[in-house]
Amino acid sequence: MSKPLRLGITGGIACGKSVVATYLQQRYGLPVVDADKLARQAVAVGTPIYQAIVDRYGGKICRSDGTLDRPRLGEIVFAQPQERQWLEAQIHPWVIAEMERAIEMCDQPLMALVIPLLFEVHLESLVDRIWVVATTSEQQLARLQQRDRLSGHAAAQRLASQLPLEEKIRRADTVLWNTGSLAELYHQVDEAFSSLGRNGKGG
Structure with a gap:
Protein backbone atom coordinates (compact mmCIF):
# COMPACT_ATOMS: atom_id res chain seq x y z
CA MET A 1 0.00 0.00 0.00
CA SER A 2 1.47 3.32 -1.06
CA LYS A 3 1.70 6.14 1.42
CA PRO A 4 -0.93 8.87 1.24
CA LEU A 5 -0.05 12.39 0.23
CA ARG A 6 0.62 14.07 3.57
CA LEU A 7 -0.56 17.65 4.01
CA GLY A 8 1.17 19.34 6.94
CA ILE A 9 -0.79 22.10 8.64
CA THR A 10 1.19 24.39 10.90
CA GLY A 11 1.45 28.06 11.84
CA GLY A 12 1.64 30.19 14.91
CA ILE A 13 -0.09 29.44 18.18
CA ALA A 14 -3.76 30.57 18.19
CA CYS A 15 -3.73 31.24 14.43
CA GLY A 16 -6.48 28.75 13.55
CA LYS A 17 -4.79 25.47 12.61
CA SER A 18 -7.52 23.38 14.22
CA VAL A 19 -10.21 25.38 12.44
CA VAL A 20 -8.62 24.57 9.08
CA ALA A 21 -8.16 20.90 9.97
CA THR A 22 -11.77 20.54 11.15
CA TYR A 23 -13.01 22.11 7.92
CA LEU A 24 -10.89 19.73 5.81
CA GLN A 25 -12.27 16.81 7.78
CA GLN A 26 -15.90 17.89 7.52
CA ARG A 27 -15.90 19.34 4.00
CA TYR A 28 -13.58 16.89 2.24
CA GLY A 29 -13.55 13.86 4.51
CA LEU A 30 -9.80 14.03 5.09
CA PRO A 31 -8.31 11.88 7.83
CA VAL A 32 -6.69 14.28 10.32
CA VAL A 33 -3.95 13.51 12.82
CA ASP A 34 -3.42 16.29 15.38
CA ALA A 35 -0.09 16.37 17.21
CA ASP A 36 -1.61 18.39 20.09
CA CYS A 106 -3.99 5.36 6.40
CA ASP A 107 -5.87 3.86 3.44
CA GLN A 108 -6.84 7.23 1.92
CA PRO A 109 -4.90 9.00 -0.86
CA LEU A 110 -4.63 12.22 1.15
CA MET A 111 -4.39 12.98 4.86
CA ALA A 112 -3.71 16.03 7.01
CA LEU A 113 -1.20 16.22 9.85
CA VAL A 114 -1.63 19.17 12.23
CA ILE A 115 1.84 19.82 13.65
CA PRO A 116 2.22 23.15 15.49
CA LEU A 117 6.00 22.67 15.93
CA LEU A 118 6.62 21.20 12.47
CA PHE A 119 9.59 23.47 11.75
CA GLU A 120 10.87 23.67 15.32
CA VAL A 121 11.12 19.87 15.61
CA HIS A 122 12.34 19.50 12.00
CA LEU A 123 9.50 17.28 10.81
CA GLU A 124 9.38 18.61 7.26
CA SER A 125 10.24 15.16 5.89
CA LEU A 126 7.07 13.76 7.48
CA VAL A 127 4.86 15.75 5.08
CA ASP A 128 4.68 16.44 1.35
CA ARG A 129 3.09 19.89 1.38
CA ILE A 130 3.10 22.56 4.09
CA TRP A 131 0.22 24.92 4.74
CA VAL A 132 0.87 27.71 7.24
CA VAL A 133 -2.12 29.33 8.94
CA ALA A 134 -1.21 32.92 9.76
CA THR A 135 -2.67 36.06 11.26
CA THR A 136 -1.36 39.42 12.39
CA SER A 137 0.76 39.52 15.54
CA GLU A 138 -1.88 41.67 17.24
CA GLN A 139 -4.68 39.22 16.45
CA GLN A 140 -2.52 36.28 17.47
CA LEU A 141 -1.70 37.75 20.88
CA ALA A 142 -5.31 38.75 21.54
CA ARG A 143 -6.68 35.34 20.52
CA LEU A 144 -4.11 33.51 22.63
CA GLN A 145 -4.87 35.60 25.72
CA GLN A 146 -8.61 35.10 25.26
CA ARG A 147 -8.45 31.38 24.42
CA ASP A 148 -6.13 30.33 27.23
CA ARG A 149 -7.01 33.16 29.66
CA LEU A 150 -3.39 34.29 29.84
CA SER A 151 -1.78 37.52 30.92
CA GLY A 152 0.08 39.50 28.28
CA HIS A 153 3.38 38.32 29.75
CA ALA A 154 2.41 34.64 29.75
CA ALA A 155 1.09 34.87 26.19
CA ALA A 156 4.31 36.55 25.04
CA GLN A 157 6.34 33.73 26.63
CA ARG A 158 4.42 31.17 24.59
CA LEU A 159 4.86 33.13 21.38
CA ALA A 160 8.58 33.45 22.07
CA SER A 161 8.90 29.66 22.41
CA GLN A 162 8.02 29.18 18.74
CA LEU A 163 9.76 30.05 15.52
CA PRO A 164 8.65 33.54 14.39
CA LEU A 165 5.54 33.38 12.24
CA GLU A 166 7.33 35.32 9.49
CA GLU A 167 9.84 32.48 9.19
CA LYS A 168 7.08 29.87 9.00
CA ILE A 169 5.39 31.88 6.26
CA ARG A 170 8.66 32.00 4.33
CA ARG A 171 8.95 28.20 4.43
CA ALA A 172 5.32 27.48 3.53
CA ASP A 173 4.05 26.02 0.27
CA THR A 174 0.74 27.77 0.92
CA VAL A 175 -0.22 30.51 3.40
CA LEU A 176 -3.79 30.77 4.69
CA TRP A 177 -4.53 34.19 6.21
CA ASN A 178 -6.97 33.92 9.12
CA THR A 179 -7.43 37.65 9.53
CA GLY A 180 -11.07 38.00 8.52
CA SER A 181 -14.24 35.95 8.66
CA LEU A 182 -14.48 32.17 8.75
CA ALA A 183 -16.02 32.29 5.27
CA GLU A 184 -12.92 34.07 3.97
CA LEU A 185 -10.66 31.48 5.59
CA TYR A 186 -12.72 28.58 4.22
CA HIS A 187 -12.54 30.09 0.74
CA GLN A 188 -8.75 30.09 0.93
CA VAL A 189 -8.79 26.48 2.12
CA ASP A 190 -11.03 25.51 -0.82
CA GLU A 191 -8.67 27.20 -3.28
CA ALA A 192 -5.58 25.64 -1.73
CA PHE A 193 -7.21 22.22 -1.64
CA SER A 194 -8.25 22.38 -5.27
CA SER A 195 -4.74 23.45 -6.27
CA LEU A 196 -3.33 20.27 -4.76
CA GLY A 197 -4.80 18.40 -7.69
CA ARG A 198 -5.59 14.74 -7.70
CA ASN A 199 -1.96 13.74 -7.45
CA GLY A 200 -1.07 16.39 -4.92
CA LYS A 201 1.02 18.45 -7.30
CA GLY A 202 0.60 22.10 -8.04
CA GLY A 203 -0.44 24.96 -5.82
Missing part, protein backbone atom coordinates in the same frame (compact mmCIF):
# COMPACT_ATOMS: atom_id res chain seq x y z
CA LYS A 37 -4.28 15.74 20.68
CA LEU A 38 -1.62 13.03 20.60
CA ALA A 39 0.45 15.02 23.10
CA ARG A 40 -2.54 15.08 25.47
CA GLN A 41 -2.86 11.31 25.12
CA ALA A 42 0.85 10.98 25.89
CA VAL A 43 0.39 12.59 29.31
CA ALA A 44 -2.89 10.92 30.25
CA VAL A 45 -3.11 9.53 33.78
CA GLY A 46 -1.18 6.30 34.08
CA THR A 47 1.12 6.66 31.09
CA PRO A 48 4.89 6.47 31.59
CA ILE A 49 5.24 10.09 30.48
CA TYR A 50 2.60 11.21 32.98
CA GLN A 51 4.49 9.41 35.73
CA ALA A 52 7.79 10.99 34.69
CA ILE A 53 6.19 14.46 34.90
CA VAL A 54 4.73 13.77 38.35
CA ASP A 55 8.07 12.38 39.52
CA ARG A 56 9.81 15.56 38.35
CA TYR A 57 7.38 18.18 39.65
CA GLY A 58 5.54 16.41 42.45
CA GLY A 59 1.86 16.03 43.24
CA LYS A 60 1.29 19.79 43.00
CA ILE A 61 1.32 19.41 39.22
CA CYS A 62 -1.92 17.34 39.38
CA ARG A 63 -5.53 18.36 39.78
CA SER A 64 -7.75 16.76 42.40
CA ASP A 65 -8.86 14.09 39.91
CA GLY A 66 -5.25 13.12 39.18
CA THR A 67 -5.02 14.68 35.73
CA LEU A 68 -2.20 17.09 34.99
CA ASP A 69 -2.80 20.74 35.79
CA ARG A 70 -1.86 21.89 32.30
CA PRO A 71 -1.94 25.65 33.04
CA ARG A 72 0.42 25.16 36.00
CA LEU A 73 2.72 22.95 33.92
CA GLY A 74 2.66 25.61 31.21
CA GLU A 75 3.70 28.28 33.70
CA ILE A 76 6.75 26.18 34.60
CA VAL A 77 7.92 25.13 31.16
CA PHE A 78 7.36 28.42 29.36
CA ALA A 79 9.20 30.33 32.08
CA GLN A 80 12.17 27.92 32.06
CA PRO A 81 13.42 26.85 28.62
CA GLN A 82 15.38 23.92 30.05
CA GLU A 83 12.18 22.52 31.56
CA ARG A 84 10.35 22.90 28.27
CA GLN A 85 13.17 21.04 26.54
CA TRP A 86 12.94 18.25 29.11
CA LEU A 87 9.16 17.96 28.68
CA GLU A 88 9.39 17.98 24.89
CA ALA A 89 12.05 15.26 25.04
CA GLN A 90 9.52 13.07 26.86
CA ILE A 91 6.54 13.78 24.62
CA HIS A 92 7.84 14.36 21.10
CA PRO A 93 9.29 10.90 20.34
CA TRP A 94 5.99 9.24 21.32
CA VAL A 95 3.93 11.71 19.27
CA ILE A 96 6.16 11.32 16.21
CA ALA A 97 5.95 7.52 16.43
CA GLU A 98 2.14 7.73 16.62
CA MET A 99 2.01 10.04 13.59
CA GLU A 100 4.23 7.67 11.61
CA ARG A 101 1.97 4.79 12.60
CA ALA A 102 -1.11 6.74 11.47
CA ILE A 103 0.53 7.39 8.10
CA GLU A 104 1.28 3.69 7.66
CA MET A 105 -2.29 2.75 8.60
